Amino acid sequence: MATQFIHELRFADLPQDVRHAARIALLDTLGVAAAATRTESSRIARDHAAALFGAGTAAASLLFDGRRVSPAGAAFAAASTIDAVDGHDGWRPSKGHAGCHVIPAALAMCEAEAIEAGEELLLQTVIGYEIGCRVAAVQHATVPEYHASGSWGAVGTAAVGARALGLNAAQTREALGIGEYHGPRSQMLRVTTTPTMVKDSSGWGAMVGVASAYLARDGFTGAPAVTVEAPEAAEWFSSLGSRWIMTEQYIKPYPTCRWSHAPIRAALELAAEHGLTHRDIARVEVRSFREVLTLATARPRTTDEAQYSVPFPVAAALVRGKVGPDEIDGDILRDPEVLRLSKGMRLVEDPDCSAAYPARRVAQVAFELTDGRRVESPMTEPLGDPERALTEAQIREKFRSYAAPVAGARRTGALEQALMAVESESVPGLLALLTPPPAMAAAAE
Template identity: 25%
Template sequence: MDSLTQQLVELAHDTRYHTLGTETVHECKRRLIDTIACAMGSFDHPLSVSMRELASHYHGTPGAGIWGTTSRTTPEMAAFVNGVMLRVGENSDTYIGKGGGGHPSDMISGMVAAADACGANGRALVEAVVIGYDVYCRLMDASNLGEKGFDQVVHVVLGTVLGVGKLFGLTAVQMHHAVALAIAPNMALRQTRHGQLSHWKGCAGANAVRNAIFAAALAKRGVEGPASIFDGKQGLCSVTGNFAWPALEEFRSHRMITRTSIKPLPVCYHTQSAALAALELHTKLNLGEVDDIHVETYKTAVDMAAGDAGQWTPRTPESADHSLPFVVATALERGRVEPNCFHADELCHPGVLRLMAKVRVTEDQALSRLWPESAAARVTVRGASGREVSSEVLYPKGHIRNPMSDAEISAKFVALFGPRSGAGACDRALKALWEIDESDDLNTDLLVPLSLQAV
């Protein structure tokens, strides 16, 4: 077992609920609530509906539940379907590290499916989620895989396989093989995030958690993975260069789930501050007389949300919610940024397109220097008379320096789940999530309240 794998296996086996601390457990509950809210808010998305139909053809024992229904499928397919639902609406959490950014909550569908399948209790689920976040975020800080052309879901498959391996009770040797079986076949390409974005943007993380569960299941049954998956002759480090994990004590003392940001708006994280600034300006000018809209932000935001031609002429919902011009024009024109603003039939909204034509996006070097500690943007709108109004956001709501309160997290859950479930089922599901560590039966205590058919 190479040294990096050994450290990861030690982390997984060392993590125990009773040592996590109150803050870590509470933050885990907040991420679970936020993530399932995102999934239920996208329950009727065409891709969610299609993937649920696909999952209906897969059956196995033990099974796992599909959120919002009474249906069960294989753990791998449950993780995939629920993972699509939680990501397709583009409103799940974010971690920004030295190696880029991504969505660690992608892993949660895998952890819940595995916990459901093996009959784990809520405390074991919390352990698994905390492990996953530690691995995902620490890898993001240790190595810039995006520079090498690899997608953020590589972090997802590695974090998930360790959390799922913990739930499955893998031995140290089995966990070692599970890590290798997760990495070797799942080095996904970052092209997923470029050009006109496709359905795969919402499926990539879900596919990673599906494959992580399969890797853990293989290892549990004695399948061996490639040796020295990190530091071997053609292991991961041969591509990325050498990197190091923190010592185990550092993992114990700084749990990364406390360091991720939660989104208030269903758009790419690099557009959050600009969208919030634009919303503040919505009523401050006659939009029919707007001459110029200037968005100034940090370089990564310019590159990732305005650096591709497709982001200036988005033809898919996935491209629109990753487009600074479209998001800012939507906020200014409509005074709201909600999931239905990015439906396919809204991409040609005449008012939004009119304002998009007036948008400029440039880098502000001072804001770039604040990145990644800040994710700042400034929006300045000039009218025909020459009058200007401007708004700047340094830390968008939900950022670790401007966190959403528990009440705001709960309100997001109610807003996204409540319209489908009714108040009673919504309250029961929310209560179950705040008390998840008290559950000894996740199917009864969590999945049943989430079932839309239980209303």
Template identity: 25%
Template sequence: MSLSHEIVQAIRQRQKRGLPEYIREKVILHICDTIAISLPAYKGAPIALKSIAGLSIGVKGGIGRVIGSEYRLPPAYAAFANTALAHALDYDDINDLARIHPTPVTLAAALAAADAEVSRRTDLITAVALGNELLCRLGYAIEPKGTGADSKWFLSQLFGYLGAAITAGLVLGLDDEELVHALGLAYMQAAGGKEPGVGTGSQARSIYPAFASMGGVQAAFLAREGVSAPTSCMDGKTGLFINYFGENLNEKQRSVLLETETWAFSDTSIKLYPSCRYSHPFIKSALVLRKHFRLNEINQIVIGINKTANMLCQPLENRCNPKTLQDAKFSIPFMVAFALVHGNVHLNNLTEEALVDTKVLNLTKLIKIEQTQVDTPGIPLGDIMIVTAKGTKRQIERILPETPFDEVKKKFIECCQYANVAEPEGLWETLRHNLDFDEVSRLPMIIH
């Protein structure tokens, strides 16, 4: 049996068994969060709107809804648009161990398929849950440490094609063979080179997962129409794993990917800062340290990183003087200085104006980078030492995978307020208790 067949078989086992209540509740939270961060993108992430405009030239009109607007596009293009909106602010959920942002990809795929199918064969929450679990499992199987072959790829994009294809396929009601072909057709489009994140000066990193949702949705529709693809796309001689990671999965890795008793998605976090996840433990440490010093007392800031985090610190001059907001969010030195100056990081203060904030820029001149940590699964500790004439203080903070419910609700309301949504509390309660495809279609319009 091919690995593609085994993946589909594992998904069917989970689907037949049904979602545990705690997973169902968690998926609802993550969908609510993804919707919430999509709405302020109209105001705070012009790159998403430019990308949608560029992609939809000549194809405006269709059945695919774009969250927060009256736009209608063909389903695959709508999937691109919705993922671009959800990821553009760098505020989306993430599984730190898998190094994947799952829900922006799968939610967009599910909505696109639902808009094209009157009879939805899988409900929204289940489809997103199963797609998310596949994405997280794919990440767990390769055990990414941020070095070696896995460091070359945005895993949310590379594996996102597969997750989106399965999610859309479940909503469309594809049978097992059709789902296998959808995986093969998704593989034929797979991409995700990481240079837009490692290099500087690019805005495109804001939208990279959108290509995956678009391609995965297209794969599902092609499979429904009877287009076949090699069943060996995952584990053949030129299959996905050997092409992108140098070797096929071994037995241990296959068992991690195919295990169905536990839920890898349970370790997925909802972000509390709109910046690259690698910056979060350092932001957390900076916010603790700023309580102990005035800015004019600081002589030096020593940031202790690992090899992977160093990619977000070098070249230091560029990272300390970002030219785009995307560069700022992907810079650990800049985000540390920003947190020390402002005492918080949120949509209202982390804007284009931050790029010329002299207090932040002057503070970055005091930053020194040291490699104090080894690469491990997940994200590094937030290791910061502040040196003053009176002495030094070191703070090391850890980011935990679970996000408190109250913090998620607070973020939802703040995002809605930023987007000028009326009665965000009411919207929160409606989505929390009545979440389905049709409820999403009644979301507030940000752009008419």
């Protein structure tokens, strides 16, 4: 079933809402990629790819950079870059993110294999999401440890690679098995507790998946992929082509771990309801599900620590009224008022919230005010889920605000237009907008 879906899916098979969701995913993810090129993590990943993943008979470009490397190296660097600013989409049952590895892999494979049709880029994106998210659901149901997105993303990107290379059914089966076996089974709760640049292992998942497809083409074996072929997987994979997980993704309004989004929303709405500023608040309490308590870094030293925190972005939201890329890096990490609220914040597990996770990510926020009063929010869920979707206008504005500081207003506008009509564009045309380094884009403005 999976192999047939990978190779036989055609653009005409995609319902209109699936096409639209894929366009939105490309736009949102590549906006995050642009913003993330300003991070030290992205610089290191791109330099690493240029040094150690040299271009051979197949080559692809580093996004917002232009240097040529192997397709596995390009996928690694772009996925690591997107992971560097935690603003990309996700799917609740996966407890993670498909786009940050699928989209870099699809772009790298299309460029390396001279695939020019934008329709095919969109199809590979849908294939990667549909396969990868199903693998995630099976993995979470059958494996006790909570692994980062790259662990199952390696299988989704192997599916993208198999499609791009035109592998036969036997080779595709091997590619999925290689990707599953070598996918990084990284301990997600380790990095939420002690945040570093390793994040969701998306770079490694993308690299493994792309390499797996090329290995399978050359005769390397690795089947079966248990998360695709085990009896427990049948229920998920039987719905390929009828249930479109592509349309079930959430879009993040803030560039932080999704677990912090309900507290941020609750805090902003509670302050607005009572006409409060941060100066009126003596202390903040957050009640939520158990995993939120691992995001306890109150005085982050790096952007990674700020993104994998609940106290810091909630405090930043109360002080600045918003949370964007500038609220998770730079001078704000030393802002005394943000740090006052962050260091004094109390995180409490709520049993009902824990029971609802991961289907729902619920939080309640309370303020102890300087005048002695206590005010509380209702139980709150994050914006951006399908039930509380951001509007297309909001998503486009997010893209512009993330991409324009790096790519320039003119190039950002051209990218927005091209990505929202990707099936009518050429991949080389898109890459011409995605690959020049920021200095060249700024000079062209």
